[in-house]
Amino acid sequence: MNEIGGAPLFFLEFGDIVIYFTPFTLALFLLALVFSVFVLVSRPERQLEIAFGGDAYYAKEISLSELRFRRFMSIACGLACMGAMVTGDVFDFTLFVSLVGICNVGIVAAVRSRHVQNAAYQYGLVALAGTVPMFAAAGMVAATTGTLSMLELAKGTATVPVAARALLVLGVMGEGMAPFYAAKAEMFRAPGAPYVIMCSLSSLLIFLRVTEVILLI
Amino acid sequence: MITELLFATFFGLLLLGIHRKVIARIQRRPGPPIWQEILHMLKFSFKTTWVPATASTALFVGVVLVAIGIWTAALLVILSGGSLLVIFAIYMLHKIVEHGFGLSSGSPYGKFGGVRSVISAASEIPLFVTVAAIAIFTKSLMISDIVAYQEFQGPLLFTIPLAAVAMYVVLLSKMPFGPFSIVESKELVSGYKTEHFGVWRAGLEVCNGLKTYVLLLTFILVFIGSLPFWMILIAMILITVSLSFTCALSPMLSPYDSVTIQTLIAGLMVAYVAILGVMS
Incomplete structure (x- = not known):
């Protein structure tokens, strides 16, 4: 079961921290990269x-300051996702x-609408709660196995x-x-397609990667 | 590879044409000819094309290339016997493509198609169930290993029938005019693809053809195993016809009902795999 994402293509070692590319992780990495470029x-x-x-009818415009902040958050999200x-x-x-998670909160929360900011606040609480079991899991892995390296x-x-x-x-999750x-924010017509898509893409990618991690370790 | 790619595209479109024809005949309509989807793709390739003034241009165009790119990659992976996880990752990423198509134009119809695509994320959970069930039995997710396993142990269709049902539901959720086709229902004009026309729509048709071919081929290889090529094509047609019957005989659900039923199916499938895991 060690090659569930295909045979490893490339290893990049930083001391005991190893970055590795399989066809699976490479495909996900490239998609995160492509959408970050978008x-x-x-x-x-x-x-x-x-x-x-x-x-x-009229066309909604995004202000320059909002655009800059959301773009920054989306690119940060893309970089975190690639990592x-x-x-x-x-x-x-x-x-x-x-x-x-933090970047996704930022992407949604930048829209100046009460409904959208409510959605961002609710997601922020969920994301905050999500970090606790996640770091606890990493701590348990280190404590019980003595390593955090997926390859080990x-x-x-x-x-x-x-x-x-x-x-x-x-x-x-x-x-x-x-x-x-x-999506809840979008129902109130929050504009900014490329940024909102980063929310969906990053979430999907982390779900896919955690599937591989769980099967691997 | 180019030959396989062209064949997969045209045969996939032909299957979608058969799908439309069967639905029409069940509903006592003459229906379009079975090569209608191929004609659509060719027709759109030569129509006037531009980008709407309200669109996010790079995304509007780029998402079409991404759609074709990911399904071409999926075909390459399946032909080389690569990891099933990559195929399923691509299937899930198609949701991002739908979302991107819908949001990039600025049209409310497209946007709601994209939003519906996001809220129906539960339809992807049976995929994980399928992957997990296969991993329990074959101890590998490489398609070549799964096919080899079935040569000795018999088709997985009989070993884990409910996982096959889960995969069938996944196929059904991606077929047009089906009970779960809420992303392109008529109250949204054409849903997420409303504003993509001309060459962009032709690209989307190519993607749909490839997607149909790859998903059906995956189902056959993973649950039936290796067959002669002509038998694979016949099996694809038979599965398409069965999907068409399901689509023709069941109404399109409302978004709420669609998500609820998909979530229920996902829950049942998770319980099934949990039982399989305990028993193995």
Whole structure:
């Protein structure tokens, strides 16, 4: 089961922290990279709204300050996501995933609308709660096996407790709830497609990666 | 590889044409010819194309290339006997493509199609169930290993039938005109793809053809095993026809009902794999 994401293609060692690429992690990394580039080069769409009380419609504009902040958050989210996709260390993975959660809160919360900020606040609470089991899982892995290296754990010399795996999944679920809150915000017509898509993409990618991590360790 | 890619695209579109024809005949309509989807793709390739003034241009165009790129990669992975996890990752990332299509134009119809795509995320959970059930039995997620396992142990369809049902539900949720096709229902015009026309729509048609071919091929290889090529094609047609019957005989659910039913199915499947895991 060591090659569940395909045969490893490349290892990049930083001391005992190893970054590795398999066809699976490479595909996820490339997608995070491609969408980060989209965020960098795209201007947001201008959403069409009906003007109540008449038959007119207008296009919503995003202010420059809001655009800059959301773009910054989206690129930070993309970078964190790329890190989470290729890291071979359980603690680094949890760290990157929590950073994804923070960035997602920022992406949604930057919209100046009461409904959207409510959604961001609710997601912020869920993401905050999600970090606790996630870091607890990393701590349990280190305490019970003596290592945080996924490649070492994949050898099967030490058994990772089921509770640690469950907590890791629970934590990632908390962080990965972003699309539901982003979608809730979008229902109130929050504009800014490239940024909102980073919420969905990053959440999906961390779900996919945690599946591999759980099967690997 | 180019030959396989072209064949997969055209055969996938032909399957979608058969899907439309069967649904029409069940509903006592003549229906379009079975090559209609191929004609659509060719027609859109030569139509006038531009980008709407309200669109996020880079995303509007880029997402079409991503859609074709990910399904081309999926075909490459399946033909080389690579990891099933990569195929499923690509399947899930298709949701981002739908979301990107819908949001990038600025149109409320597209946007709501994209939002519906996000809220129906429960339809992906049976995929994890399928992966987990297969991993329990074959101890590998490489498609080549799964096919080899079935040569000695018999088709997984009979070993883990409910995992096959889960995968069938996943296929159903991606078929047009099905009970779970809320992302492109008629009250949203064409849902997430409303504003993509001309060459962009042709690209989307190519993606749909590839997606249909890859998903059906994955189902056959993972649950039935290796077959002669002509039998694989016949099996694909038979599965498509069965999906068409399901689509024709069941109404399109409301978004709320669609998500609820998909969540219930996902819950049942998770319980099934938990039982399998305990028993093994």
